Amino acid sequence: MNQQLYQYWFMKNEDISYGKKHKLLEYFFDSYHIYNATKSELMGSNLFDEKTADKFILNRSKFDLNKELEAFYHTPFSFITMEDEKFPEKLLNIYDPPYGLYYLGKLPDFSRCISIVGARRCSAYGKKMAQELGRELAKAGFTIISGMARGVDAYGHRGCLEAEGTTVAVLGSGCDVIYPTDNRLLYEEIAKSGAILSEYQMGTSPLAQNFPRRNRIVSALSDIVVVVEAREKSGSLITADFALEQGKDIFVVPGRVGDSLSTGCNKLLSQGAGVIWSTENFLKDLSTLYGSPVSSIENKNEKKNVRPTLTKEQRTVYNLFDLYPKSLSEVLEESRMDYLKLLSEVLALERMGLLCELFKNNYVKQET
Template structure:
């Protein structure tokens, strides 16, 4: 029996992290615990009788071997703290995960990594900022770590993928479950360009209580954490707390005063977080530079000056037809064709009926 089997036996049984820690502290290694004879095994004071019974059954039926086979078949790797591939960054955490199920690769210890987190119900602006930071950082060779949740997380991954870089998602459920469902395609792409990680055994459903805990892994794997949009009471701030505990740098994207979506970020800045005024700020913090040729180009509109003017007016914050027309100072008859042209050329889109944003 190898070391991995002992860990699989223990971690796959659903025993909590705190109890595993006590076991390893008390018995030295998992192997010692495994090899206890029945009488002494059941005397143990850490686990409750139910858990003991379960573990004993797993031992007798050799469940862990079945599981190992299953994992191999599905291409999932199982890492335990002593495993050579186990990320060094995580070993420094006070409550590092005892098990790590991985699809794709593990974030290399030598590659710089940044965590990007934020609101799930973010604005279009936040979406674009997250994508842009993700893209530029990934293109500069920084690994992007996030949680594959809706909103900012998703956009951070997308940005990293579009920047042809590496990105890792730390899940709050079993590795074989794609949550949220609509991110199926993203899930597959992250597998190819980076990897998926979780500490929960396969089949674990995405329970709300699991998510705050996985945030410590996101911050743990990152050298710096960027918060793009967060409300005053946002889950992203949990990640920030972990990051501060772990001694990681925290950056926040500033927002307007009064914007509920940015109140959390602004508070972070007030409390001393780094201010991110452009994606380049993050790269500078990592000591790298934005690679040339990555600057976004302004689209060409030929001779139509109105088209350029209108395109410049349309920002990431949705604006209504009336508001745009007023700023342009032209008649509605002139406005309709301009908007349609920008829409058809893929520069802008309608978000909600009659509101326009940049793509």
């Protein structure tokens, strides 16, 4: 008997809520017995009235088990359900656990996982921290979990990929729907080193209501949730709330007081979240939490960035900028340089990749 036939049917069945699916599994033991249950047996479970039992049986009869599963096998995707012993144990005891997951790539064992979440419209500072944390945590052997959204999520994934680590993206759409579309290359790279996964049916659009539900899976698969830049009302705080309910630790990259991107982070700090004030010390904190030494492993294949040689004037100008946008007028006042001379040095630094113009005459430092 091919159990996957019945598991795939049960996973595809959208007439039944997750909660009812779990109760049916408790009553009938597995999807095979649910599929073969008679009308009287279904009603005897006290989970169906006569009308819903009739509808259930009618829809079941329309589902061609072999044809449907064979068609799925011809796609690059896979699926796993809670009836499978390899289903992530971390998802079994959360509120409203998914019956199954579709995925592309290879699922890790989820034994040492940290999620990195944050603002979609993050600052240069948020980008730097998310990428650095993703990279250093990957070197230390952690799997990075996030949602592949623009901003912090994407930079966390990219940092992990830079270190040739394993990363998992949990989507708020079908596993075959790339959202946002400009993350197509990232999607493909994640699938090669880790996995893209979703609880939603194939082809499901990225509807707004899907993302809060998605976040409970991001936090559940993680041992620790790291928040890098979050507004007062954001999806990152929803993830943090799920993490608290699930008994997970939360760490936050602090931000500047009064900055809208820091409001959510600083609020979490006031509520007792751990603070990340350097990547090195965060790794030391992880050693305490995991009860064993955690240190960054040097990746021999990592490309070393070579800082360009700067003149004295270029070094002075570069040091006047930081990871938050700063206007030329501010730097002009601080440097007391001639405007044309300052502009010349700024443009030279921009060509070297050391400064980036975020918007008109406002630059941020690009560290190498």
